[in-house]
Amino acid sequence: MISFALLSPLARALFALWALLLCLTNIGSASIAAVKKRYKLTVLAFLLFVPVYTMWQVIFDLSLFKGTPDIAAATETLCNISWLIWFAAFAVLSVCAGLLLGYNIKYDRTNLNSGTIKLYLDKMPCGICCWRENGRVLFSNICMNDLCVAITQKQLLNGNHFHDAIKDDIISVDDKVWRFVSRKITVDGEQIYEMVASDITNEYAKTQALESDKAELSRLNNELREYYLSIDDSVKRQEILQAKMNIHDEMNRLMLSTAAADKEDSKALDNIFSLWEQNALLLCLDAENKSNQHQTAAVESLAAALGISVIWNSALPEELSEKQKELFFFTLQEAIINAVKHAGAKQMDISFKETDEEIICRFKNDGSIPQREVKFEGGLANLSRLASEQDAELNVEIGEDFSLLLKILKNHTFG
Numbered sequence: 001m002i003s004f005a006l007l008s009p010l011a012r013a014l015f016a017l018w019a020l021l022l023c024l025t026n027i028g029s030a031s032i033a034a035v036k037k038r039y040k041l042t043v044l045a046f047l048l049f050v051p052v053y054t055m056w057q058v059i060f061d062l063s064l065f066k067g068t069p070d071i072a073a074a075t076e077t078l079c080n081i082s083w084l085i086w087f088a089a090f091a092v093l094s095v096c097a098g099l100l101l102g103y104n105i106k107y108d109r110t111n112l113n114s115g116t117i118k119l120y121l122d123k124m125p126c127g128i129c130c131w132r133e134n135g136r137v138l139f140s141n142i143c144m145n146d147l148c149v150a151i152t153q154k155q156l157l158n159g160n161h162f163h164d165a166i167k168d169d170i171i172s173v174d175d176k177v178w179r180f181v182s183r184k185i186t187v188d189g190e191q192i193y194e195m196v197a198s199d200i201t202n203e204y205a206k207t208q209a210l211e212s213d214k215a216e217l218s219r220l221n222n223e224l225r226e227y228y229l230s231i232d233d234s235v236k237r238q239e240i241l242q243a244k245m246n247i248h249d250e251m252n253r254l255m256l257s258t259a260a261a262d263k264e265d266s267k268a269l270d271n272i273f274s275l276w277e278q279n280a281l282l283l284c285l286d287a288e289n290k291s292n293q294h295q296t297a298a299v300e301s302l303a304a305a306l307g308i309s310v311i312w313n314s315a316l317p318e319e320l321s322e323k324q325k326e327l328f329f330f331t332l333q334e335a336i337i338n339a340v341k342h343a344g345a346k347q348m349d350i351s352f353k354e355t356d357e358e359i360i361c362r363f364k365n366d367g368s369i370p371q372r373e374v375k376f377e378g379g380l381a382n383l384s385r386l387a388s389e390q391d392a393e394l395n396v397e398i399g400e401d402f403s404l405l406l407k408i409l410k411n412h413t414f415g
Helices: 009-035 039-065 073-079 083-110 114-123 142-152 159-165 201-260 266-284 292-306 322-343 379-389
Strands: 127-132 137-140 170-173 176-187 190-199 309-312 347-354 358-365 393-398 402-409
Touching (some): 009 039, 039 083, 127 159, 142 159, 159 190, 201 322, 292 309
Antiparallel strands (some): 127 137, 170 176, 176 190, 347 358, 393 402
16 A cells, blocks of 8 residues: 555645645634634644644654654655555544635624624614713714714824714714714623714704794794784774764764754654664664665665655675675765765665676666766765775766765675
């Protein structure tokens, strides 16, 4: 049987290369196990390394000192062994080294350990740092290290110093907004400090937008409140104006009725006094509470007292709102008083014309035609102002007869 020493130099060189590769494999296995703190596997890898390294040294010694007295006795003894035994030993050691290296690699990929935790914490988008009470940093990931450099211009070497450098809980760093949260925790009976930095850029932007919308809403609420107050003032002014118009109308009617009465006719005087009493009661009534029948009766009473007949060519349109009906009766009373007072009229014709957009109320009298331009003064001026507040229009039409026109928009919701 051929011994290992009788092999060709090339064959021995191949065995030397095989031994070198096995040495490197065992060194790698021992390093991986030591990093993962699996010290038993580290010792096993070292035990596999020793025979492989010894065989590599024997091959190296044989190549240098073969046939010389300097060759070691152990080298001669081992090299006189059959090369098949060397091959079997190398094969067994290779299988053991391969299995050990494969197990260490598989364990590193499938089991959690401190190295695995460190690797994945470094990949997290938030910053994490832990330190002892004296400031010594126990752990910090890459994100927290970068934040420390950006804020303090120094490396993260002392947790207390970094904590003191953070003045606010929310800090803007490199176009991002970070929230820093610190707490004290107990690990194995020891008090340590933990700080976590979270990226809240999107949440912060949404919060700022919400604050802006809230301020805008507050401004709108204030404007609406002022608008409602102005509406109240406008309603009060309108009520005062209506009260003045009512007083003006009633006083005109009373004075004209008194002036037209026969002073020698006691019955007429009784009617005048009754009319004064009735009108005094009417002045005490709220204009908004008057019904159509009541207002119509009041107009008929006024016309009878002034000696003018009122002819309704058509009924009052039902489309008119309560405010618009009040405006119509105010206009009718003013038209009757002015027709008697300024034109000596004896008849008042009332007609209505409807279009798609408005209702035209016409008050035509048979009195004398004005010789000069008609200007709205006194009661007509107040009436015109009240009509404009309801988007209505008051004007006159002069032809063969004199007509007062009131144009009221349909579907108007004033008041």
